Amino acid sequence: MLHQFFGGVRPAEHKDLTEQTPALPLAQAPAQVVIPMSMHTDDACTPVVAEGDEVRVGQLIGESNGLGAPIHASVSGKVLAVEPRPYGGGGMMLSVVIDNDFQDAPCPEQKHRGNSAGLTGAEIISIVKEAGVTGMGGAGFPTHVKLSGAVGKVDTLIINGAECEPYITSDHRLMLERGDTVVGGARLLAKAVGAKGAVIAVETNKPDAIENIRSQAGGEGDIRVQPLRTRYPQGAEKQLIQMLTGRQVPSGKLPVDVNCLVCSVATAAAVWEAVVEGKALTRRRVTVTGAALVQPLNMIAPIGTPVSWLIKMAGGFQMEPDRVLLGGPMMGTPVYDLDVPIMKSTNCVLCLTPDEIGKQDPAQACIRCGKCVEVCPMKLTPLFMRMNAGKCRWEETEALHVMDCIECGCCNYICPARLPLVQTFRAAKFAIREKNARAKERDAQVQEVGEKEVTVE
Numbered sequence: 139m140l141h142q143f144f145g146g147v148r149p150a151e152h153k154d155l156t157e158q159t160p161a162l163p164l165a166q167a168p169a170q171v172v173i174p175m176s177m178h179t180d181d182a183c184t185p186v187v188a189e190g191d192e193v194r195v196g197q198l199i200g201e202s203n204g205l206g207a208p209i210h211a212s213v214s215g216k217v218l219a220v221e222p223r224p225y226g227g228g229g230m231m232l233s234v235v236i237d238n239d240f241q242d243a244p245c246p247e248q249k250h251r252g253n254s255a256g257l258t259g260a261e262i263i264s265i266v267k268e269a270g271v272t273g274m275g276g277a278g279f280p281t282h283v284k285l286s287g288a289v290g291k292v293d294t295l296i297i298n299g300a301e302c303e304p305y306i307t308s309d310h311r312l313m314l315e316r317g318d319t320v321v322g323g324a325r326l327l328a329k330a331v332g333a334k335g336a337v338i339a340v341e342t343n344k345p346d347a348i349e350n351i352r353s354q355a356g357g358e359g360d361i362r363v364q365p366l367r368t369r370y371p372q373g374a375e376k377q378l379i380q381m382l383t384g385r386q387v388p389s390g391k392l393p394v395d396v397n398c399l400v401c402s403v404a405t406a407a408a409v410w411e412a413v414v415e416g417k418a419l420t421r422r423r424v425t426v427t428g429a430a431l432v433q434p435l436n437m438i439a440p441i442g443t444p445v446s447w448l449i450k451m452a453g454g455f456q457m458e459p460d461r462v463l464l465g466g467p468m469m470g471t472p473v474y475d476l477d478v479p480i481m482k483s484t485n486c487v488l489c490l491t492p493d494e495i496g497k498q499d500p501a502q503a504c505i506r507c508g509k510c511v512e513v514c515p516m517k518l519t520p521l522f523m524r525m526n527a528g529k530c531r532w533e534e535t536e537a538l539h540v541m542d543c544i545e546c547g548c549c550n551y552i553c554p555a556r557l558p559l560v561q562t563f564r565a566a567k568f569a570i571r572e573k574n575a576r577a578k579e580r581d582a583q584v585q586e587v588g589e590k591e592v593t594v595e
């Protein structure tokens with residue numbers, strides 16, 4: 139039985155621009171890729187190559203630190219530089235710049251394993267780690283960390299093919315074109331955490347994908363496909379769990395705390411490629427779309443390809459875009475430098491015309507209509523959070539649970555005053571994290587001084 143989640147909106151889909159275009163490798167590879175050393179949560183990787191080194195596709199170029207995931211070369215060629223470069227996360231990031239030799243020479247360590255049936259769950263997790271697989275949308279959480287924490291605790295493994303955000307169709311095309319890797323990856327993920335099977339959730343606006351995944355799953359009964367009526371942000375982890383199981387992930391807790399694990403269809407496919415084909419995560423499917431482009435397309439591009447190159451492959455601009463986003467219109471982040479590279483988590487490059495964005499009246503004062511509260515899927519109070527965050531009252535903002543905000547953008551979408559609510563909450567979350575980190579550091583120092591004093595006595 140399906141349950142419901144609170145709030146949500148139904149924005150226009152605009153998926154027709156690309157849903158019929160197969161995802162093909164780039165017609166022309168980029169002459170250079172810029173691979174940031176951080177494409178995941180936690181610490182950045184340490185580069186293990188230097189200027190002048192020859193590299194091959196799939197070769198390790200960044201060793202993970204902390205809970206990170208390693209990073210591999212996405213083209214073969216010569217390392218031109220290891221230096222900070224602008225990246226999609228904002229600001230600069232230490233990056234490995236590779237001049238492409240257009241040979242696509244694979245790293246010899248990448249070997250097709252063929253039959254993976256004999257692998258244990260621990261072996262699967264170790265391969266996923268070595269291949270640098272991370273969540274392929276959102277924050278890019280390293281998949282091996284997610285899996286390690288879920289072993290033996292999961293009764294519901296959810297493979298997320300909802301793709302509820304407007305414009306984006308890369309997961310749709312993946313489910314149509316390589317449904318075998320999605321289903322195969324789901325089985326590997328289930329084995330890795332000791333789950334009996336998986337449910338693959340797909341919105342009903344993708345009937346061909348539902349049909350294909352069902353046929354790929356066959357009659358073994360371990361993989362179930364669950365169609366979902368379209369509603370945004372149904373593909374968000376907590377909302378998907380609520381829909382499929384009726385369980386609510388408490389504030390500050392993880393899906394595994396309610397015996398669930400959610401991975402996207404793209405992550406499942408990347409796991410399959412890592413385990414069966416022995417391939418590190420070096421490429422991804424990207425929807426390059428928006429009415430500003432001559433030919434919106436789905437593409438398979440090396441990680442590190444500049445956004446400007448993908449725009450060129452989509453025929454360039456037919457009109458000046460009002461804005462370019464990495465991601466969809468609801469959760470995407472604006473790109474101010476078109477030479478920033480795509481990363482492991484980049485599922486869409488969206489080039490919006492002024493018409494698509496609509497009339498841009500300046501923001502007005504809040505009229506307290508309460509619509510933002512009605513649509514917030516996390517049951518937050520965006521208007522009060524904004525009032526406090528706007529005055530840098532961080533304790534009050536935190537007490538209103540701003541840290542639970544999933545940045546879905548529903549409040550922005552509905553707000554008649556056109557207030558930049560989600561941007562305010564993003565900044566507030568950053569400020570609160572910094573404040574808490576400083577307080578923790580101070581506490582540690584005080585404790586250290588205290589311990590020294592006790593020793594002296």
Ligand code: SF4
Nearest residue numbers: 504505507508510553
């Ligand atoms: S939707 Fe906008 S105008 Fe209405 S209460 Fe929320 S912040 Fe205020």
Ligand code: SF4
Nearest residue numbers: 514543544546547549
């Ligand atoms: S407050 Fe956060 S979670 Fe709630 S609607 Fe706005 S962006 Fe989404």
